[in-house]
Amino acid sequence: MSEPTPIQIKEDKIYKTWGLSEAEYSFISEKILGRLPNYTETGLYSVMWSEHCSYKNSKKVLRKLPNDSSRVLAGPGEDAGIIDIGDDQAVVFKAESHNHPSAVEPYQGAATGVGGIIRDIFSMGATPIALLNSLKFGSLDNNQTKHLVKEVVAGIGGYGNCIGIPTIGGEISFEKCYEKNPLVNAMCIGLLDNTQFKHGQASGNNNLIVYVGSTTGRDGIHGATFASDEFSNKKKKQRSAVQVGNPFIEKLLMDACVEIIQEHSDWILGVQDMGAAGLVSSTAEMASKTKSGLMLNLDNVPQREKGMTAYEMMLSESQERMVLCIKPEFEKNVLNFFDEYNLDAVTIGKVTSDKQYKIFHEGKLVVDIPVDSLTDEVPEYDHHGIKPKRISEDREQFDPQIASFKESWLNVLSSPTIASKRYLYETYDSQVKSNTVVRPGSDAGVVRIRGTKKAIASTNDSNSRYVYVDPYIGGQVTVLEAARNIVSTGGIPVGITDCLNYGNPEDPEIFWELDQSVQGIADVCKHLDVPVISGNVSLYNEFNKEAIYPSPMIGMVGLIEDISNITTSAFKKSGDLIYLLGSTGNDFNGSEIQNQLLGRVEGRLNEIDLNAEKKNQEIVLDAIQKHLIKSCHDLSEGGLVAALSESAFDNNLGFNIQTTLTSKQMFSETQSRYLITVDSKNKESIEDLFNDNFECLGFVTNDSTFSIQTADENLDIELSEALDNWKEAIPCLMN
Amino acid sequence: MNFAVITFPGSNCDMDLYHAIKEGINQEVNLVSYKEKSLEGYDGILIPGGFSYGDYLRSGAIASHAPIIDEVIRLANQGKPVLGICNGFQILTEIGLLPGTLTNNRQNRFICEQVGLTVENNKTLFTSKYDFKEKITIPIAHGEGRYYCDSETLHGLNENNQIVFRYDSDVNGSVDRIAGITNKQKNVLGMMPHPERAIENILGSADGLNLFKSMLETQKSEVQ
Amino acid sequence: MILVKVYVMLKDSVVDVQGEAIKDATHTMSYENVSEVRMGKYFEIKFDNNSNDLEKDVDEICDGLLANPNIESYRYEIVGDIQ
């Protein structure tokens, strides 16, 4: 089968099936090249100009996000962002979505998502220290969704467990809109010494390009354009885009790359992972950053299959591969170094001065285009947003009619979104490396930094119901919830990575959701002075034209200055006083209770007082640092009902509370609140700190009962009954 | 005391063990590659957890053919202490230093959690610092941790007091709730739970520390 | 009772990393003449009674469960009645 000629590509508009628009194609042929691109060249443009690689539809929106603070050493643009944590150390982190691959092939899609984000971290010379993930699926009421959940979770665990990086946190939720388009976002955090920082760059004439890792096969070709494409029943052939992950090889690659960057930085100029759009994206990005040219000889690329074309090799997304730019005099050292790790390393090209991207295959020059044109000349689209009709004007709150307080309490606990996810996350090794201080199950996961008093807290959050009903405030809430999770653990929020998961941005209503929610995220980040240092955009999350809820995911990292400050959400002992910090209003729109009673969420959200929010964060951190607090849990979905129950479960304790709130308000999801326990001897000091803005609800008990007296009724629930509802809900639905 | 932690491609708890020795009991320790052929000069051999060779074929199966293995067997037969944890336990059964086999958990899933163990034999060089029937908490993290052996072997294990740790509840379907066993001579211990992850309270438990202390104490008393 | 034997192998385009590692191990065992190893899965499935269309059933079980059609291919033999 021979490749279409340039003329055929133009006349049959083949480029369109690869995602290039007519305007883009003519810009390439008329303005950039002055001739028609051949088959391979057209392929390179189509992947490099896809949304996944170029952010052409979202760049404008992303500029809203603040990316600087006194701690930022590198922001967006590198493989991952870098945050200074003092003592010459830094953390590097990033999140990545693997939604479409996981829909097609859940195990491998999730596994390679984890593998890909780990490479982003170690390509910076950082040692990966923790993984997190955020997963969204359809309702757990059909076999197909159960299968997806089982396989995605197995893929995440399979990769992370084998490579030996602890998975310390994440989130999982279930909503009809994700049934055919699940979201799989993975985040990795690495630790780095500032001085070792390596840019992914290829510079200096005649420096060599070295390929390391697995062989190149036909897997995943056009994965990047695939990720930027809508899904429909018709596109069954997308199955060919499957990539297969191999965590064993990645472990060797990780150990080798970290060692070569840290121990032999004089040999190398740049390191880049091959992620989406494989060889072309990694090498073109390397070259364009330094305004150099590049020459590659594909005959040297280790190949797994016979007869691969240049097009196939350049676009292959075979996993576990890296490229390095090295000094020619150290070529032997580098190749021998990788050989010791049983890794294949070969020189495939060199840096040139002519700013051209030249690819040779079987002795012929098959690509000859300006490097810049792949990365810098991508058109940027300015979309027009229109407010969706469903978004109402008034902020009137839903009034939940609660027939039975007890029944509603138990229903909230057994709702899959709130119920314990232990059955799923216990399949992840959360402790390997022996640094995990807070494992999944509390607010944020925490790993200590060996040899220092410091620890890193991290969380993944997204509440897409809120973003759906009110994109701007929903965006704000997402960041605030993440920040409260960090603060509850004793951490100071220092940086954010995100995954922006939305539908088709060419739909003005969806673009409006994107634009508004990012504005909300940006405004809160500025207010809290927390920069967004890396991230990822995943658009076109639709199935047969049904878009998902707008689902920005926030991955936040916090610094805990002293491990003695680490706090968890679990009640510690009977007799401790229980406080609610922050005031409770009637916030039922977008809430769990609304969803349960109405079967849907609707209505706008109340505006958030960011000053109050910030003040409460400061109070909590202050109290934690003064060691006044025994446990701290932020309030989110399910309000006080969920927070009280979750805090009680861990140590099998009960509680006895008496509140001025109504039973309804126990389900309210007002922002800026924390549930805190305190040794009774510290009553005065803590109330001083809380400064009026609190209610002392009661105390922790060990009589295995939840005793609740609200403004309108009394209720006793057996701990065991509540626990059963919460703990068994997911295993029950899964089996 | 001078310890060797043997590293295979894919081992991932090697540094955990290293730190347990260095920081937990303050002794000499070196990482030794699977490519080596000699363990001269070491007083204790530690085989770490992880996924040697990606757990291809069966966990531990490919590692059992690595160059270092003959030397491990030689030292074990000389009576030197050999400890295999998790993947290390799997390797020790594959090379025949310990009886039985580890295979898929009854749940057919990987499980990571803190579990309760009972010390069933405190008269070994690995457990002398524990009380008999002491209850301890140590984490597990494995997908293939179900211990299996035939009834004759089980009988022998019981007769010779080779069962050192038992799970307090049935966590993975192991025969007789076995979590760790020794060889007949009691100088080779294999266990699925990770004592090296339980040497500091901040990590959730320090109950694993006595295992390493026991090894040190026994060696000291032997030297005297 | 009908016995069906199913063989699942990785497609040629997918690297068989396990097979390669096993080959290497046979070489350290000094069987240098092993030139290739491929590793697959093997299933023995017993059906209680014949269904209307056993082949269709087995195909569906293979496609949906035993083999991952994205990366694996399968074949099977219906061994027939085994009492």
Next chain:
Amino acid sequence: MILVKVYVMLKDSVVDVQGEAIKDATHTMSYENVSEVRMGKYFEIKFDNNSNDLEKDVDEICDGLLANPNIESYRYEIVGDIQ
């Protein structure tokens, strides 16, 4: 070149948890007539040239590597020369 096909199965005395899980899954797929599934491994091994005693070699590779004699049994077929 000689092709040898090796089949490794868990002994009957060892619970085959994967086989059981697969059986349960066939039932949720509503193939209620599946009464048993056992999962094993299947290998295709190519030998460069015939050795003096191929059967002995294959036995040793199976005993020492492919099967764990504590829990598994194996059988094989020598398919013979495949060009």
